[in-house]
Amino acid sequence: MTGEYFRNNQFPGVLVDSSMTYLFRQFSSFVAVSFIATGVHYALLIALVELAGISAVAAALIGYGAGGTVSYGLNRRHVFRSDRPHHAAASRFALVAAVGFGLTFLFMSLLVNAAGVPYLAAQVATTGIVMFWNFAAHKIWTFSPYRDAQ
Template identity: 55%
Template sequence: MAALARQFAAYIGVSLAALGVHYGLLATLVEVGRADPVRAALAGYLAGAVVSYGLNRRLTYASARPHAEATWRFGIVAAIGFGLTWLIMAGLTRGLGLPYLAAQVMATGVVVFWNFLGHRMWTFAARPVPALPEEASGLR
């Protein structure tokens, strides 16, 4: 349990860096560029994902999974998080009229747990070691 807590703490540290990029781009696009908050949130999510991949691979999960495997897995987990962000942001800003930053905080609260678990259990998980056939192992 302590190892999981340490890993989650590392994930939160990496997430703060990625969120800085995400929220910075979101606010810039909305406040300066007058962009739609939902689209700006999605652009921020993508920019934060780039930061997240590199730092999580190295610092949080210390993964030896080859990039050729980890990147497409990361992309699938991130795409689901992207969809969750879109649903939550659209529902809260367009549907309920909440301010975009409040909606983004709520979306982040949901997506951070999805991403942590998806990456821990699938993207960066250790590759399974194939079992030896009965003949090779000497067992029958």
Template identity: 50%
Template sequence: MARPHRWAIYCRKAGNPASPLEENCRGGKPAAAVDSALPTGYAGPMLKRLARQFAAFAGVGAVATAAHYAVLALLVEAASLRASLAALIGFTVGGVVSYVLNRRFTFDSARSHAAAVPRFAVVAGVAFVLTGLLMEVLTTRAGLHWLVAQVITTGIVLVWTFLGNRFWTFRDAA
């Protein structure tokens, strides 16, 4: 069975009869015009949805980051653990929070956990390695305080994880 065009999937999810694409999505088959080009007025709703998702992602990220930073601070300050190792432990705690909240609130994905968890793990694995490398370089080589290094690292990793999760992990299977 052929996979539906991605714009048809967007339209079906929108469920808005006033949508300029609604008539093109009947039966799950987009009109030829939808396959070849976006109809006039389509970019606005798509960008609004993307902006809303990014805002939700950032909100969930704030909660996950709070968990991450709390573990990081506790391990560095109370347990005298090396900042790069403590950051990775905190990252793992934040990752669990992130998966649960993003799946439900940000992307409202219908992809099964069996399909989404391995993809999330790959995106998180890349982010995990980036976190460790950036924290090590920024604290030991650049001489930054661990908290400043973590803020910089968080900003870089945020972009990677949003794009990876938005366009791969939680994209609904067709």
């Protein structure tokens, strides 16, 4: 599809690159999966802070891990439709998630501890930042098309 163009019915005279349309649809699917994974993340975050009395930063990291598990399964199957074997995709996903984990720690620490931002507002901002990192890394590397070395 790369390089193919078609007429945009909503805006006559405007040509749209079909690869950009595919990327938009894929990103939209990624966002939908992210909402599900984020729901798991936030449910744990709130429960651990409000019910268990765990610090917001620690609870955010625990929630990140649980949400990441949900994210892997849904992204591999529904967003990127990867043919990469699980052992290869899971290890790559774990590395990308580790960077995201570090970014979550960094931004939550800065926003909650240094800037005094309420933990839920800080988590919303952090989620937005980390989401773009995750999509780019998973698209380019984690779930890229599998090429057998043989």
